[in-house]
Amino acid sequence: MKTKKLSVPYLLWLAIFVVVPLVFVVYFAFQGKNGFSFENYVTAAKYLPTLGKSLVYALESTLVCLLLAYPTAYIFSRMRTDRQKTMLLLIMLPMWMNFLLRIYSLTIILEKNGLVNKIFGLFGLGPFNMMNTDGAVLLGMVYNFLPFMILPLYSVMSKINGRLLEASADLGASALTTLRRVVFPLSFPGIVTGIIMVFIPAASTFVISQRLGDGSMLIGDLIETFFIGAYTNFGVGSAISLVLMVLMLIFIGVLNLFDNEDVGDMLI
Amino acid sequence: MTKTRLISLLLALVMLISCTTLLAGCGGGDNQIVIYNWGQYMSDGSDGSEDLIARFEEETGYDVVLRFYESNEELYGLLTSGAIQCDLVIPSDYMIARLIEEGYLDKIDYANIPNYKYIMDAYKGMAYDPTDAYSVPYTWGTTCLIYNTKMVKEAPTSWNALWDTDYKGNVLMFRNSRDAFAIALQKLGYSINTTNETELRAAAAELRTLKANWQGLVMDETFEKMEGNNAAMAPYYAGDFITMQEVNPDLDYVHPVEGVNIFVDAMCVPTGARNKAGAEAFINYMLEPEIGKINIEYIAYSTPNSAVYDLLDAETKNNPAMYPAEDVLAKAEAFSHWPEETNKLVSELWLEVTNG
Numbered sequence: 001m002k003t004k005k006l007s008v009p010y011l012l013w014l015a016i017f018v019v020v021p022l023v024f025v026v027y028f029a030f031q032g033k034n035g036f037s038f039e040n041y042v043t044a045a046k047y048l049p050t051l052g053k054s055l056v057y058a059l060e061s062t063l064v065c066l067l068l069a070y071p072t073a074y075i076f077s078r079m080r081t082d083r084q085k086t087m088l089l090l091i092m093l094p095m096w097m098n099f100l101l102r103i104y105s106l107t108i109i110l111e112k113n114g115l116v117n118k119i120f121g122l123f124g125l126g127p128f129n130m131m132n133t134d135g136a137v138l139l140g141m142v143y144n145f146l147p148f149m150i151l152p153l154y155s156v157m158s159k160i161n162g163r164l165l166e167a168s169a170d171l172g173a174s175a176l177t178t179l180r181r182v183v184f185p186l187s188f189p190g191i192v193t194g195i196i197m198v199f200i201p202a203a204s205t206f207v208i209s210q211r212l213g214d215g216s217m218l219i220g221d222l223i224e225t226f227f228i229g230a231y232t233n234f235g236v237g238s239a240i241s242l243v244l245m246v247l248m249l250i251f252i253g254v255l256n257l258f259d260n261e262d263v264g265d266m267l268i
Numbered sequence: 269m270t271k272t273r274l275i276s277l278l279l280a281l282v283m284l285i286s287c288t289t290l291l292a293g294c295g296g297g298d299n300q301i302v303i304y305n306w307g308q309y310m311s312d313g314s315d316g317s318e319d320l321i322a323r324f325e326e327e328t329g330y331d332v333v334l335r336f337y338e339s340n341e342e343l344y345g346l347l348t349s350g351a352i353q354c355d356l357v358i359p360s361d362y363m364i365a366r367l368i369e370e371g372y373l374d375k376i377d378y379a380n381i382p383n384y385k386y387i388m389d390a391y392k393g394m395a396y397d398p399t400d401a402y403s404v405p406y407t408w409g410t411t412c413l414i415y416n417t418k419m420v421k422e423a424p425t426s427w428n429a430l431w432d433t434d435y436k437g438n439v440l441m442f443r444n445s446r447d448a449f450a451i452a453l454q455k456l457g458y459s460i461n462t463t464n465e466t467e468l469r470a471a472a473a474e475l476r477t478l479k480a481n482w483q484g485l486v487m488d489e490t491f492e493k494m495e496g497n498n499a500a501m502a503p504y505y506a507g508d509f510i511t512m513q514e515v516n517p518d519l520d521y522v523h524p525v526e527g528v529n530i531f532v533d534a535m536c537v538p539t540g541a542r543n544k545a546g547a548e549a550f551i552n553y554m555l556e557p558e559i560g561k562i563n564i565e566y567i568a569y570s571t572p573n574s575a576v577y578d579l580l581d582a583e584t585k586n587n588p589a590m591y592p593a594e595d596v597l598a599k600a601e602a603f604s605h606w607p608e609e610t611n612k613l614v615s616e617l618w619l620e621v622t623n624g
Contacts, residue, residue, distance in 0.1 A: 006276055050623045107489070111498045129437060131498070132484035215441065215485035217622045228345045231615035 028238035040239035047222055047240065054219040055247075058203035061141035065149040065198045066191065068142070073153035073190070074183065077160065088154065091147050099144055103211050106143065110136055110212070136212040141202050148201070149194040156190030157183070192255050200248050219244060301546040302333045303356045304343060306533075307488060310334075311566035318562050324553050330546050338487055339444050347372050347538055354538055355547040358406050361532045362446070362603035365396040369605065373402045374537045380548035383555035391572035394532060395604060403534035404551050407569035410592060410600055411447065411529045412506040412521045414490075419500035427455040427524045430501060431474075436481050440493060440502035443485035445618035446603065447529070448475060451503055454526040454601075461604045465613060472617035476624060485622070494519060505531075506589045507569035521589055523596045530600035532572065 032039040076087045094102060109115045110131040120126035130136055160183065168178040206220030217225075219240065226237025312334060313319030321332050335354070337343045340363035346352045347367065359367065367373045378384055384404060391405040415424055421434065430439045430451070442448045450460040452471035462468065483499055491508065493499045495515040509521045535554070537547045553559060560576035570590045571577050577585065585591060592600075606614070 047619075047623060107492070111493075111496060113496050113498055132437075210443070210485070211489070213484065215443075215479065215482060215622060216624075217619075222619070222623065225615075225619065229341045229615065231611045232345060 025238045025241055028234045029242045031235055040235040041243075043233075043236045044239045044243065047219070050217055050222055051219050051240075051243070053216075054203055054205075057138065057141065057209075057218065058199050058205075061138055061145060061202045062149075062195055062199045064138070064142045065146050066194065069146060069149035069153055069194065070187075070191075073150050073157050074187075076150075076154050077157035078162070084158065088151075091150055095147055100207065102144065103140055103208055106136070106140055107131060107211060110139075132212065132214045134213070137209050137218075140208040140212045141205060144205075144208065145198040145202055148197040152193040152197060153187060153190040156187050156193075160186050188258075192258065196252055196255060199251065203248070204244055298543065299329060299331045299546070300333060301330050301356065301543050301550055302335065302352075302354045303547075303550070304335050304337055304346070304352070304354050305358050307336045307338070309358070309533075309567055311563045315566075317566040320554075320559055320563060323559075324550060328549060328553075330543075330549065332550070340446070341444065353542060355541040355543045356550060357536050357538055358533050359536065360603070361394065361396040361534070362605050364403050364534060364536060365605035367536070367538075368397060368402050372539055374539045374541060374544065375401045376404065376537060376551070377544075377548060380545065381552045381555065383552050386555055386557065386560075386573045386575040388572050388574050388577075391532060395602065396532070397534070403536045404555070405532050405534045405572035406554070407507070407564070407567065408530065408532045408572055409505055409507045409569045409590070410523065410531070410596070411450070411503055412509060412523050412589065413501060414494055414504055414509050414512065414519060414521045415501045416494065416497060416499075416516075416518050417520050418518045419497065423520065423522065424501065425522055425525055427451050427503075427526055430503070431455075431478055431481060433481060435500050437483050438500040439478075439482050440484065440486050440490060440499050441475075441478065441482045442503060443487050445614055447503070448618070449614060450529050450603070452478070454524070454528075457526065460529060460601050461606070463607065463610045468610070468613060468617060472621055475618075475621045479621060479624070505569075506592075507567065509589055510568040510587070523592060523600075527599040527601055528596070530597065530602050532602070533569075 029040055030036055030038070076084055079087065107114075111117070112127050112129065112131065114131070116130065117127040120128065164182055164186075165178055168182050169175075173181065204220045204223075205218065206224050209216070209218040210221055223237050223240055223244075226233045226240070308314070311317040311320045313322060321334065324330065325332055335352075337346065340360050343357060343359055344363060344366065347354075347357070348370070364373070381404065387405055391408065392400055394405075397403045413424055413427065413429065415429075417423070419438070420429075429435070430441070442451070449468070449471050452474040453460050453462060453467065455474060456467070456470055458464075458467045458471070483493075486493060486502070490502050490504045491512055494502055494504075494512050497516070497518070506521065506523075509519070513519045513521075535551045537544055541547055554563065555573060557573070557575035557579055560571060560573050561579045564571045564573075564576055564580070565584075568590070571580075588596075
């Protein structure tokens with residue numbers, strides 16, 4: 001009884017900030033000039049290339065995050081317990097700063113006369129053109145979302161019993177075989193959660209591309225312009241949002257097929 | 269078990285509190301004046317400026333809340349969605365015309381603003397508000413082409429310089445369709461207020477070409493880019509050039525020969541303002557010669573207030589970036605409000621440029 005009462009604020013929260021906005025999005029998406037119609041989707045179809053580009057960016061940044069986070073999380077999980085805590089704190093520390101500020105600081109680092117080019121300059125190299133490129137956008141996304149990959153991986157890997165690795169070595173498996181046949185299968189649920197937690201915000205990201213990119217839009221920026229601007233069009237904006245949401249649901253569904261553990265639970 | 273219960277209790281509490289504060293945030297006393305302004309556009313104590321807001325609060329007992337927007341379009345979205353409670357806004361000319369037309373601005377009671385007498389005649393009866401019923405000019409200024417003398421082969425004189433492929437990846441562009449189209453239209457010799465579809469499509473084609481040349485789309489990032497020698501050329505507002513040049517003396521500017529945009533930003537009271545009298549008291553306060561002088565010296569735009577202008581030092585009065593010569597003003601064009609179908613066309617064309 002007591003627990004039910006405690007969940008009331010959460011349900012209220014969910015209703016106001018998730019359910020109600022979602023109802024509006026669905027309503028606007030199918031609202032044409034004369035009532036129910038698909039005309040918003042016809043307009044939205046023009047922006048398929050932008051959607052494609054965003055998905056490619058999201059895939060790339062997810063992959064880079066995975067490659068960086070996997071060894072990091074593994075090394076953390078094999079450290080002494082007190083060190084593990086310190087390391088996790090260091091990973092979380094940048095997240096205490098607002099993400100907009102972190103993106104701004106990246107511009108100062110990447111500019112033509114920025115920090116990186118100044119260091120290169122000391123060795124007579126450069127200046128390299130890093131700011132306002134596709135690479136800068138990718139870097140911004142990886143930088144922002146990397147903790148969301150490390151944390152689920154670490155939480156799974158820290159539960160792998162060290163004796164299993166010793167047993168594997170005892171039985172003659174090389175380090176690589178142990179990684180492939182012991183660590184990898186046991187950490188798989190963490191990989192799935194990590195991919196979901198990076199891919200979804202990466203696919204719908206905005207501001208990062210505006211500030212670090214070359215003036216081209218990603219799907220998140222596009223949705224923004226349909227809701228804020230000189231000529232707003234809630235219908236088309238909602239239609240694109242809905243398409244993106246359905247794609248994400250399919251994506252989560254497909255990933256769940258690969259994994260027997262309940263990823264949905266871990267996500268929520 | 270007790271630990272989990274404690275944590276869920278805490279979480280429930282946090283959510284409850286955030287819900288209630290959200291609702292409470294809409295309140296505010298009778299004394300509150302909510303002002304929506306551009307960033308870095310008032311001497312409010314930031315960057316070592318004198319805090320005119322605190323002074324006003326001290327003198328009158330009002331409680332001022334400052335909020336910011338980045339473009340006229342954003343402000344339009346905020347006002348028309350009804351999402352904000354606000355007493356005073358400072359939009360630009362063409363947006364004022366649109367807001368008046370659509371009924372989002374309230375008539376100002378000039379009995380509360382005796383200092384209106386200082387406004388120069390040149391800024392009364394403007395096309396955006398012919399009867400001066402809704403707006404009190406705050407500042408005016410022009411766009412210009414800012415360049416880095418160390419990074420250009422010769423001083424530019426025309427908007428064409430932005431399209432010069434020698435500066436590939438070294439020029440900046442406005443991240444808002446209205447200003448961006450104005451430059452492309454002026455380059456082609458068309459009016460910045462044209463509603464002719466052929467002319468607008470030609471301007472969009474110019475912007476698509478420019479896309480290969482530009483480093484990125486920017487608004488206030490222009491400061492950091494130009495001050496840090498990170499770009500050679502940028503179109504921006506002349507008042508901001510003064511601020512940038514103080515940091516980087518290598519910067520210079522030109523009013524391109526094709527003409528520039530002249531803009532007036534004016535203080536307006538939105539319909540449904542909760543504290544109209546407070547807003548009018550604040551407008552009157554900003555028009556006071558001494559206050560206006562402190563403010564205009566900080567934001568470095570041009571003043572439409574004759575008493576403030578008289579108080580400025582000779583160097584500022586004779587600065588052609590802030591008070592351009594007659595021939596520049598003669599060729600300068602102000603934005604007028606585009607009809608709905610032109611707004612729609614331009615935003616579609618702009619999306620084609622930025623998504624192409």
